[in-house]
Amino acid sequence: MTDETTPGVEDDAGVETALRAGLEEYDLSPEDVALLESGGPGEAEEGARAPLPVLAVVGRPNVGKSTLVNRILGRREAVVEDVPGVTRDRVTYPASWAGRDFTLVDTGGWEQKVEGMAAQVAEQAEVAVELADAVMFVVDATVGATATDEQVVRLLRRSGRPVVLVANKVDGPRQEADATELWSLGLGEPYPVSALHGRGTGDVLDAAVKLLPAVSAVGGASPVGGPRRVALLGRPNVGKSSMLNKLAGSERVVVHPTAGTTRDPVDELIELGGRTWRFVDTAGIRRRVHLTRGADFYASLRTQAALEKAEVAVVLLDASEPMSEQDVRIVSTVVESGRALVLAYNKWDLTDEERRHYLEREIERELVQTTWAPRVNVSAMTGRHLERLVPALDTALESWDTRVPTGRLNSFLGQVVAAHPHPVRGGKQPRILFGTQASTRPPRFVVFATGFLEAGYRRFLERRLREEFGFTGSPIELSVRVREKRRR
Template identity: 50%
Template sequence: MSRLPVVAVLGRPNVGKSTLVNRILRRRAAVVEEKPGVTRDRKEFVAEWAGKHFILVDTGGWAVKGDALVAGIRQQAEAALAAADLVVFVADATTPFTDDDLAVARLVQTSGVPAVLAANKADGPGVDLEVGHLWGLGLGEPHPISALHGRGTGDLLDAVAALLPQGEAPPEPGALPTLAILGRPNVGKSTLLNRLLGEERVLVSPEPGTTRDPIDAVIEMAGEPFRIWDTAGIRRASRVTEATEFYAVDRARRALAEADLALLVADATAGITHQEQRLAEEIAAAGAGLIILLNKWDAADPEAKEIAEDGTGDRLAFVSWAPVLRVSALSGARLHRLPAAVRAVLDARGRRVPTPELNRHLRDWQEAHPAPTRKGKRPRVMYAVQAGVSPPTFVLFVRGGTLGPDYLRFLEGRLRLAYDFLGTPLRFFSRSRRSREDSSGE
């Protein structure tokens, strides 16, 4: 498949770049809030207009002056420009252009990348006549638009499509296995993604909460392509105070709902906390595969390593089926083990047990270890069938009452050992199958 053309959306902070991206995608894919600095990393989406598919890149606001975080955002925007085939430069139609506008415009001009100028926030009557000052940016004709209300965006996209080569249609979203990187803030999720991508795609900062939107990218491990999301750090709900963080956490949870496998990143120097426990519960409930990464392992002293190991066995005992890798995202130590673990978990999620084998095993296990009696009756699985995969799902037809949770865990453990269901939750649904004695009393 030929490479899709890349369209980078650039501009100074708070001119409506992410609002325009959402308008083009026809969905709320990027976090939007009325303050600068909400978008930080560059995010890629597949978009289409007039039959042409392209990669749409949302970037953070480009500013000349600022702290280290602003400098990092600027570097990410410049990296997007370097990879772009076309730039959509977004300016505010309602105000005179600023020094930052001029600086970004000069950067685009010297790059030689063709540009389309979007004069955003042209919401009121007569605003079309007031965008002439933006000719001074040297980027050609301003296209008056309202990204918020959709006004003029069709004409803007016509101008974009006219400058793009015809690319092939991208693969369907479900064609690639999807991985989601999850964890509480500042455990090294973005460092891990940068390591897997082989580039500084995501801002990394000691400040928690640097990542706001899920970063959607395609990586290759051991020759196999995967779609991967780096999500915002998920904190306790009581500590989520900003609307920006609320939407970022909401997107992280939606990314989990669509993921085939979650990489749960924990800080080995800090141990396993209640938040890792809660996230593991959410991952299992979502039916996603799970690999636990004890990150910063090389930086942990022997006592911290022991605490992290104990915490994994204690707080995360309910997902003891998940493989645990002790890694360093910063140095890459032991990350070579990740591709094989990912493939093993994905294989387990798609594994099917033939019905005759399943029932033969269940008969043997129940004869060796019968279920305990409940209310004077001993329940027994009379028949079972695997109803689905991803995750593997089984329906048990039970006679003589209901199976207790301990006995279900026993059967699950035997099933895992017999069929190597590594890293995937298993789901069980029971159906009552009444005996003649049960039904005669009705």
């Protein structure tokens, strides 16, 4: 009988077996062993990454929400001042408590007008609750329940979301009585807390974590088998709504020269390239969240939620204007989220040869870290070249789903390291022991090594991975686990 095994595949398998056997001499954690035995991502990971549960912190201005957020995070992240309406750059943070990872959303920091404050707070809290699995409702115990607090309570009851009532600014036993008065809100036991000093925060976090589901019910990638989900991103007035209308063949969303017309993400099933796609037209991302207020502030939150639910993002850039800091930051946001990426240069029909020359220079300078993203030149107004989105989306999603066989990966790493070994530092030269792909969507690689690999060398490995295996349109992540030989 003839052996039809491909020589290259057989060689790769031999390399993998030999290197895996060599790992037995090193101290490996249970997580290492589980990773090596899994052989890569399982069915759940291939389908969609389980989104982390979301905990929102809501309440009136100046009740101590940001102070509580900083206390939960264990660092000064949210801006805190002793005035209502302080703004900040970031509103969502990765957090962890008692072994549970979750996403923390700080909903404070928007500017308020005294007139109609209760109605505005209720409207803003509604959006925050909509995007959360559970809610921390913060009340100033020294002030007591106000009419605005009671309005938010009615909203929370209608939402059906589980709520933990936080009685903040209880700095000592004397304020305990103030906290007990908040039973009147009808949300159950008020937890007395001093976010400033840390008093009681452990108890309220224990209660909040118990309310969080294992997997978020409000975010996450689309399930397997449904239309691929595409988020349209870009700064205000770049043409996102015009593109969605042209793709849909109707005036699906409002288009107006005024920037920021779109507030809520609008889902639309689009027939493109003979297939159905789910497009989301998102509110334009402003320069900084701390420069937004009111509805715009929460439009940015909804945009982030849309990106979290997407598989691939099409970032629209205005080809007729110089590339801005906003454009670069939006691209970076997509990469950091781990979503596949396509760059669409809109208003191409408005660019002349001179502008196109300068645009190429801008791309080389500003987007040097994302040269792997497919690029499509389009006109949302006329519909020119919109059909080119399909092959670009297909390429990006295919890369996003790509899995490299472990044997092939280690043969490749061996060749690369032999030709370009890590520089010697401090008399030592780290050696790569083994590599495996931990997951897809996006592709994540884990390399076991005898020492720390410098950032420059990791970027070199990432560049070579792209040269060898493609990954056009998908970010890839490379992490290093340093392991020492087992002591005998």
